[in-house]
Amino acid sequence: MPLTPDRLDNVERVIQAAPIGICVTDAQGRFERVNPTYCEFYGYREEELIGQPFTLVVPEANRPILQALHDRFIAGEDDEELAQEWEVHGKDGELRNILARAARIVDNQGAVKKVTFVVDITERKRMEQRLEFLARHDELTGLLNRRAGLALLEEEIARSRRYSTPLAIAACDLDHFKRINDRHGHAAGDNVLREAAMRMRRALRQHDHLVRTGGEEFLVILPGISLAEGWQAMERLRLALSATPLEAPPLTLTLSAGVAELAPGEDSDALMERADRALYGAKEAGRNRVLEAAQPVMGKATKSG
Structure with missing residues (x-):
């Protein structure tokens, strides 16, 4: 169910306190909100992210794909994305793996936003790759x-x-x-x-x-x-x-x-x-x-x- 304007006050508190990474992007895909967990995971300060395209944390080769998926989600009928695994990178350039899920919300002015919930699965992916390697x-x-x-x-x-x-x-x-x-x-x-x-x-x-x-x-x-x-x-x-x-x-x-x-x-x-x-x-x-x-x-x- 989409978030309505009267529920947005609670969203900010949830974003700041959540133990998982959360970001809010506008319809064009620019960061509007990032919580401390999100900043810590990627190694950026909040002010370094706000106003920047969310594809900043995506490998350059994948940016057009992610932007196109974002645009379709903003314009589409589904209120939630299925959880998907993506490869991203932090400020230090090190590649990481995340499990991301998004929801579409509408603010007080009727503007469509996207909230993305990010879970770090880097170690899990490394273990899976290690086990796959050792199998052969x-x-x-x-x-x-x-x-x-x-x-x-x-x-x-x-x-x-x-x-x-x-x-x-x-x-x-x-x-x-x-x-x-x-x-x-x-x-x-x-x-x-x-x-x-x-x-x-x-x-x-x-x-x-x-x-x-x-x-x-x-x-x-x-x-x-x-x-x-x-x-x-x-x-x-x-x-x-x-x-x-x-x-x-x-x-x-x-x-x-x-x-x-x-x-x-x-x-x-x-x-x-x-x-x-x-x-x-x-x-x-x-x-x-x-x-x-x-x-x-x-x-x-x-x-x-």
Whole structure:
């Protein structure tokens, strides 16, 4: 229900005392009233806002959209807007997130105004984004986690079959990682994993995928390349990893890897099993090397085959 003139005296008291941000704008969208909570949230003094367009607190790219929505609301029939989430910024330029709801009122002179109620949901949005990130990524390294990586592998296998393009993968892990934890502690081990992940990511192409499958183990998905090209890519990665010794703890990182190319009719489990066997072969041969996986026997490309 719209606010009538005889109720406007109470509005000012509500605006000043409310624990949420409240502003009143005129029909053109200029600030007429702002309460202390609103000023505190945005970092402005009241006198800095009064008379300014409300789009002052909106990222420049979104200002035309917000102004158009304001104009339609002022001219429309609805007395209240549905609650909507928006990205805004304070005087310091820092981006924030709000939940905003508005009501249309009429003052003593019959002028239409808009009252907007603002709730700060910045921390909630950050938490939601963090949880969404952790659902798909490893917290320590920022790489895709095992679940997301395996799902991505299925997508790449489907794409490889659809477009008849090659696909290679590599199973790899850091050599003697247990010794690092035993000698230097788990905190040092975590630093080594982060550094290794960063170096490996830099050594790969932009559209390759690096996955931390667990511990010091990684999966590399290499779309569009053959077994031989996959071996070359992993050899470059191996050399890049060991090129510069770490300072803390002082050691040289080495890596063992097994590379396999997707065979016709092969499923993801069989493909990864072949890569794993090649990885174990690299370890048994002395580590710090990349081995190609044996091609599957005809008729046994898949686990069910």
